[in-house]
Amino acid sequence: EPEVTQTPSHQVTQMGQEVILRCVPISNHLYFYWYRQILGQKVEFLVSFYNNEISEKSEIFDDQFSVERPDGSNFTLKIRSTKLEDSAMYFCASSEDGLAGLVQETQYFGPGTRLLVL
Amino acid sequence: DQQVKQNSPSLSVQEGRISILNCDYTNSMFDYFLWYKKYPAEGPTFLISISSIKDKNEDGRFTVFLNKSAKHLSLHIVPSQPGDSAVYFCAANAAQGGSEKLVFGKGTKLTVNP
Numbered sequence: 001e002p003e004v005t006q007t008p009s010h011q012v013t014q015m016g017q018e019v020i021l022r023c024v025p026i027s028n029h030l031y032f033y034w035y036r037q038i039l040g041q042k043v044e045f046l047v048s049f050y051n052n053e054i055s056e057k058s059e060i061f062d063d064q065f066s067v068e069r070p071d072g073s074n075f076t077l078k079i080r081s082t083k084l085e086d087s088a089m090y091f092c093a094s095s096e097d098g099l100a101g102l103v104q105e106t107q108y109f110g111p112g113t114r115l116l117v118l
Numbered sequence: 119d120q121q122v123k124q125n126s127p128s129l130s131v132q133e134g135r136i137s138i139l140n141c142d143y144t145n146s147m148f149d150y151f152l153w154y155k156k157y158p159a160e161g162p163t164f165l166i167s168i169s170s171i172k173d174k175n176e177d178g179r180f181t182v183f184l185n186k187s188a189k190h191l192s193l194h195i196v197p198s199q200p201g202d203s204a205v206y207f208c209a210a211n212a213a214q215g216g217s218e219k220l221v222f223g224k225g226t227k228l229t230v231n232p
Contacts (some may be wrong), residue, residue: 006161043162045221048218105213106154109162115172
């Protein structure tokens with residue numbers, strides 16, 4: 001069964017450093033998402049991406065964050081200058097069609113990257 | 119901002135019995151609801167969903183019920199199995215309102231005892 005994959009599974013970084021989290025969405029999916037879960041808190045939406053541009057973002061997704069689809073398979077989340085509060089599990093998700101035709105599409109999640117900022 | 123609430127942080131049931139997980143929401147724009155199951159150190163795994171035009175959706179041992187007037191949904195697992203032990207998240211989406219984001223509840227940890 002096709003699945004979303006994410007690398008690395010764990011990342012430790014120093015405050016102020018840049019990190020890039022990588023995701024390979026399900027191959028025929030067109031919409032891609034990033035979510036995060038800070039320890040003990042809810043899973044929170046960060047950003048959605050379609051047709052090579054951001055389609056929706058949350059207030060969390062400030063100028064420190066960026067997303068990119070550098071090739072036909074990868075989808076990345078970059079945090080330019082990490083802060084202690086960026087420590088969280090970051091989940092990538094994808095859906096087949098997103099809002100095309102306002103169809104309600106299920107989002108499928110990857111296993112996550114645990115980011116620890118020291 | 120608690121648009122999706124799961125008021126029971128944990129639930130313990132005996133193997134073979136019914137597990138009922140509850141979820142309430144406040145945003146009347148939500149029109150698509152999903153349940154995800156999550157094991158430690160893994161990502162959320164999709165279980166079952168329901169559109170706001172329905173009041174019930176069934177898939178094997180899993181049934182989701184939606185009460186729009188009460189803004190309440192529930193997930194029934196019958197019969198419960200020890201492998202069902204996990205954290206269950208309720209999530210909602212306002213697709214017809216043009217939003218792609220899923221809004222999650224805090225989760226309910228289900229323990230099924232053998």
